[in-house]
Amino acid sequence: MEQTQLLEKVIIRAVLTVKTGLHIGGSSDYAPIGAVDSIFVRDPLTKQPVVPGSSVKGKMRTLLAKTRNEGNLGSSPDNDEEVVLRLFGSAQKNHILFSRLQFSDSFVKDTSVKQFSGLDTDTYLGEVKFENTINRATGVANPRQIERVPAGMQFDFQLVYNLENKEESGEDMEVLRDGFRLLQLDYLGGHGSRGYGRVAFSDFSVTRVDAHTGKAEPDKELASRFESASL
Template identity: 40%
Template sequence: MSDVAQAKIKSKIFIRGKMIVLTGLHIGGNSVGMSIGGADKVVVRNPLDNVPYVPGSSLRGKMRSLMERLRGHEDDPNNGGKGGFSWDERKKEAIAGKKGETQLGQLFGITAAHEEKGKLTATRLIVRDAMMTKETVEKLQNAPNTDMPMTEVKTEVFIDRITSGANPRQIERIPAGAEFTIEFILTLLQEDEKETFLDLIQEGLLLLEADALGGSGGRGYGQVKFLIEQIEEKTAQNYFNGDKATPITHKMTQLFSSELSKEAV
């Protein structure tokens, strides 16, 4: 494998679409300055317009975590993680995606904490922050039953197993039915196979749909659905010439194409 730092960019692939929230979503924000009577745990918001959004780091991090747990130790970068699940007891983490020659290492990159012999692997995948669609913002601003701007507050009660005392807490959630725009940018290097990395992104999205995004997933929060509406590629020559990106096909557009009811918002 050639040194990634020296490899030339072959193309960039843009994957765009929507993420639909199926059950209340909580991705925590800064609670400093919340007024009396507000939620104990608030969602992250854009400070300029106070609209909730989903950080790209949350999407990317959950995809990587699930893919590492699925694959375990990738002894062979081409075996799809069939070597079995491996766990680093000292670091309390899955042993996957920690080497630059593995598929996950190439897709997500290798940080200094996991570098091998002084070599780092730059990420090939950029995940943009997912912004709430204009239609969802307008619906939630006019919704009569929201508890906070564009969100709901869910009250939960923690029962002390010794004293049986009840300790209520209030958690702010983005309501089911909310939609967000998503964009993934895949950078392909000269040695890269396009289908390999597109299949990896597809794998991560499928895993995330079958799991949960954000906090309290085990209690029903954070079920999401992806709709992939457009995949385009812009080659190095396109950038040299100032040309537009060209649409390309991948099975993602069929797998993530179901139209869902939007009456929940």
């Protein structure tokens, strides 16, 4: 179990904007007749859409692995390149490597709640997209309804980086910047090949918090580097 001294907590905040309808599936255990076939994840308290931190982490790691593992994604995340392993963690037997990145769930910004609450949406802060698949052999159609987060909705995004090695932190930040860039060129959630799930990150801010004193200072230079990855 590899452990190192924690020097700083680097808090990275941004605005996550949905560019095309986003679907990250939630539970459909109870589905009355006429209900949407596939709903999206909601906050159980507010019933508002949520972008799970696990979804962002998993997609960003996969994209980085695809570009950095010498063209070979590998059969296990434990075989990822060293910098990807230390950023996202590894659970290899007899060699547990704790993730330096801590992703949070992203919640809808208050401005978006006000904007979309005043619109005539299909569901609360959501839209319903009708999809249809055709059986090639029989020609029979299989219609379904998919709930999506509408384009234009914005979320408060937050990520925390554990600074444990100053010599490695520069490379870590460059790889993380690449992760933001790649994610914006790909998609989040399901049905990406149909145009779902395009997102954008903007308005980055970075705060460094000393792990020993608790002193917090903004890092405008690092925020600017992340902002340069925005598309």
